[in-house]
Amino acid sequence: MIRRGFQVVARLGHHRELLGAPRILPRLNPASAFGSSTDSLVSRFCSEKTDLKDYALPNASWCSDMLSLYQEFLEKTKSSGWVKLPSYKSNRDHIRGFKLPSGLEVSSGKGDWRIFTRCIQVDGQGYEYVIFFHPPKKSVCLFQPGPYLEGPPGFAHGGSLAALMDEAFSKIAYLAGQGLLTQSLNIRFKNLIPVGSLVVMDIEVEKIEDQKIYMSCIAQSRDQKTVYAKSSGVFLQLQLEELSSQ
Amino acid sequence: MIRRGFQVVARLGHHRELLGAPRILPRLNPASAFGSSTDSLVSRFCSEKTDLKDYALPNASWCSDMLSLYQEFLEKTKSSGWVKLPSYKSNRDHIRGFKLPSGLEVSSGKGDWRIFTRCIQVDGQGYEYVIFFHPPKKSVCLFQPGPYLEGPPGFAHGGSLAALMDEAFSKIAYLAGQGLLTQSLNIRFKNLIPVGSLVVMDIEVEKIEDQKIYMSCIAQSRDQKTVYAKSSGVFLQLQLEELSSQ
Numbered sequence: 001m002i003r004r005g006f007q008v009v010a011r012l013g014h015h016r017e018l019l020g021a022p023r024i025l026p027r028l029n030p031a032s033a034f035g036s037s038t039d040s041l042v043s044r045f046c047s048e049k050t051d052l053k054d055y056a057l058p059n060a061s062w063c064s065d066m067l068s069l070y071q072e073f074l075e076k077t078k079s080s081g082w083v084k085l086p087s088y089k090s091n092r093d094h095i096r097g098f099k100l101p102s103g104l105e106v107s108s109g110k111g112d113w114r115i116f117t118r119c120i121q122v123d124g125q126g127y128e129y130v131i132f133f134h135p136p137k138k139s140v141c142l143f144q145p146g147p148y149l150e151g152p153p154g155f156a157h158g159g160s161l162a163a164l165m166d167e168a169f170s171k172i173a174y175l176a177g178q179g180l181l182t183q184s185l186n187i188r189f190k191n192l193i194p195v196g197s198l199v200v201m202d203i204e205v206e207k208i209e210d211q212k213i214y215m216s217c218i219a220q221s222r223d224q225k226t227v228y229a230k231s232s233g234v235f236l237q238l239q240l241e242e243l244s245s246q
Numbered sequence: 247m248i249r250r251g252f253q254v255v256a257r258l259g260h261h262r263e264l265l266g267a268p269r270i271l272p273r274l275n276p277a278s279a280f281g282s283s284t285d286s287l288v289s290r291f292c293s294e295k296t297d298l299k300d301y302a303l304p305n306a307s308w309c310s311d312m313l314s315l316y317q318e319f320l321e322k323t324k325s326s327g328w329v330k331l332p333s334y335k336s337n338r339d340h341i342r343g344f345k346l347p348s349g350l351e352v353s354s355g356k357g358d359w360r361i362f363t364r365c366i367q368v369d370g371q372g373y374e375y376v377i378f379f380h381p382p383k384k385s386v387c388l389f390q391p392g393p394y395l396e397g398p399p400g401f402a403h404g405g406s407l408a409a410l411m412d413e414a415f416s417k418i419a420y421l422a423g424q425g426l427l428t429q430s431l432n433i434r435f436k437n438l439i440p441v442g443s444l445v446v447m448d449i450e451v452e453k454i455e456d457q458k459i460y461m462s463c464i465a466q467s468r469d470q471k472t473v474y475a476k477s478s479g480v481f482l483q484l485q486l487e488e489l490s491s492q
Contacts, residue, residue: 116403119394148365157362158428159409166405182404
C-alpha cells in the first residue's frame with residue numbers, strides 16, 4: 001500500500017499533474033516563498049530540542065580552520081541574521097510534529113534510522129559538517145571529510161561531496177520555500193579534496209518558480225584559491241502539514 | 247608538498263593543458279580504449295586476492311530479489327562474458343601494484359581508510375551492492391539501501407544513490423578506458439527508493455572521446471516499471487603506471 005501510494009505521489013516527472021490534486025500535494029501559499037513562512041520554519045527548525053543530539057557541534061577532530069570559521073559564523077548568529085542549523089540523526093527528528101504528504105508516510109518503525117550524511121557516528125571518521133543559513137537566500141556549509149569518505153587514496157570521494165550538496169540543498173530549500181524532494185543535481189568537479197581539510201560550501205537559493213526551488217553551490221578552500229566543485233540543484237515544493245492542526 | 251602537487255595535477259578544468267605534459271599525465275595508447283587493455287585491466291582487477299575481504303558478496307540482509315538477480319548474473323559470468331567485480335574496503339587495495347599519477351600520491355598511512363560506499367560495515371545497514379561488467383561497455387549494479395542511507399523517512403537519500411552512481415561509473419570508466427577522475431555528474435530523480443528494496447542500475451559507456459569517458463545510468467526496479475533516476479557522468483582518462491615496471 002505504501003509502495004503504491006509512493007509511486008503515485010512521488011513520480012516527480014509528473015509533478016505538475018500531481019500538483020493539481022490538492023489533497024495529495026497541497027498548493028503552497030505564494031507568501032510562503034521568501035516570506036514570513038521562512039521565518040516560522042527557521043524558528044521551528046532551530047528550536048531547542050534538548051533531548052536530541054545535535055551533530056553539528058565542534059569535536060576534537062575538527063581542524064583549526066573548521067573550528068575558527070565555525071566560531072566566526074557563530075558570532076554572526078548573534079547580530080547579523082545568520083542562524084546555525086541543528087543536525088539530528090534522522091529526518092524523522094527534523095520533521096517531528098509534521099505529517100508527510102499522503103503517499104510518503106511510512107510506519108514509524110523503531111529501527112536505527114540515520115540520515116545518510118550522519119551515518120558514521122565516530123568523530124572525524126566520516127562527515128563533519130555544519131550548516132549556517134542567512135534567510136532568505138544564503139547559506140554556508142563547513143565540511144571536513146574523514147577517512148571513511150575516501151575515493152582516490154587520500155582524497156574525498158566525489159560522491160561524498162555530491163551527497164552533502166544534496167543534503168545541504170535540501171535543508172535550505174525546505175527552509176527557504178518548503179522544498180522537499182530533489183528533482184535534479186548537477187555537479188562539475190574541479191579539484192580533489194584532501195581528506196581532513198576544510199571545504200567551504202557557499203549555497204544560494206537562485207529562484208523559486210513554478211513550485212520549484214533552484215539552488216547553486218560553490219565548494220572551495222577557505223582562501224577561495226582552490227575551487228573543488230560547482231553544482232546546481234532543483235527541488236520540488238511540497239507542503240508539510242502540522243500534526244496538531246488535524 | 248602533496249597539496250601543491252595535487253593542485254597542479256588535478257585542476258580538472260585545465261586537463262587539456264595538463265594532458266600536454268606527458269610526465270605528469272601520460273597520454274594513453276589509443277588501443278587501450280575498448281581494446282586489449284580492457285581485458286588485461288579486468289583480468290588484473292578481478293584476480294583472486296584471498297587476503298582481502300570482498301564486500302560484494304551476498305549476506306543475510308539481502309532481499310530475495312537482490313539474491314536471485316545476483317545468482318542470475320553469477321551464472322552469466324560462466325558463459326556470457328560477464329565478470330563480477332570484487333569490492334575491497336579501500337581503493338588503496340584496488341590499485342595495489344600501481345602508482346598514481348604524479349601529484350596524486352599520498353603517504354601510505356596506516357589509518358582505517360574506507361572507500362565511501364563501503365564506509366558502513368554492518369551487513370544491511372548501509373550500502374549493499376555488487377557490480378557486474380560485460381566488457382567493453384555494459385554494466386549492471388545491484389543496490390539495496392539500508393536504514394543508515396535514509397533521506398526522507400523510509401526512503402533512501404538522493405545523495406546515497408548519487409554517490410553510488412559516481413562509484414560504479416568510476417570503476418567501469420577505469421576498466422573500460424582507464425577513466426580515473428569524475429569531471430561531471432548529472433542526475434535526474436524520478437521516484438523515491440524505499441529503504442531495503444532492490445535497485446537495478448544499468449550502466450553504459452556511451453563513448454570515449456578526447457580522453458574523456460562518457461557514462462550513462464538508469465536506476466530502476468527489477469520489473470522496470472519504476473524508474474528511480476537517470477544520470478550521466480564524464481570521467482577523465484589518467485594512466486596508472488605499474489610499480490614493477492619502474
